[in-house]
Amino acid sequence: MKFAATIQIMPRPEILDPQGKATRLGMHNLGFDQIDEVRIGKLITLNLEAESEEKAKEIVEESCKKLLANTVIEEYSFSLRQLEEA
Amino acid sequence: MKFAATIQIMPRPEILDPQGKATRLGMHNLGFDQIDEVRIGKLITLNLEAESEEKAKEIVEESCKKLLANTVIEEYSFSLRQLEEA
Numbered sequence: 001m002k003f004a005a006t007i008q009i010m011p012r013p014e015i016l017d018p019q020g021k022a023t024r025l026g027m028h029n030l031g032f033d034q035i036d037e038v039r040i041g042k043l044i045t046l047n048l049e050a051e052s053e054e055k056a057k058e059i060v061e062e063s064c065k066k067l068l069a070n071t072v073i074e075e076y077s078f079s080l081r082q083l084e085e086a
Numbered sequence: 087m088k089f090a091a092t093i094q095i096m097p098r099p100e101i102l103d104p105q106g107k108a109t110r111l112g113m114h115n116l117g118f119d120q121i122d123e124v125r126i127g128k129l130i131t132l133n134l135e136a137e138s139e140e141k142a143k144e145i146v147e148e149s150c151k152k153l154l155a156n157t158v159i160e161e162y163s164f165s166l167r168q169l170e171e172a
Contacts, residue, residue: 032149034135043129049120
């Protein structure tokens with residue numbers, strides 16, 4: 001079975017986000033004073049092959065922990081969608 | 087009114103994504119051979135103050151075009167949620 005995964009990775013709430021801070025400053029400089037609390041994370045999409053949805057979840061979970069997210073400073077969540085077989 | 091916006095920015099489908107390619111390679115090296123078509127974008131959350139949802143949409147749309155996304159190589163989408171007044 002083929003699945004498409006969408007993975008969201010954000011800096012943990014207690015962690016400073018300098019990239020977000022810089023972006024907020026840039027926005028204020030452009031006149032967007034109404035904008036606040038900018039935080040920047042990653043959005044990752046990928047396809048994978050697995051025997052079952054259970055197994056697909058395991059693979060995505062493990063790849064988040066081992067490679068995609070730095071769990072000390074980031075938190076992740078993901079959703080899976082089964083793709084039609086061609 | 088206060089709103090929370092979640093903005094998703096991804097490389098356009100026709101654009102090569104070297105970061106995604108490198109990540110896919112890293113995954114294969116870790117033994118995740120089932121994973122393919124990795125694409126990496128940005129996930130941005132922010133709060134903003136606006137008179138109406140219509141106006142809030144305009145502000146987010148404009149900040150995407152002017153600062154957050156490079157619309158030549160990236161496409162964006164966003165969702166808005168009204169926050170409870172404190």
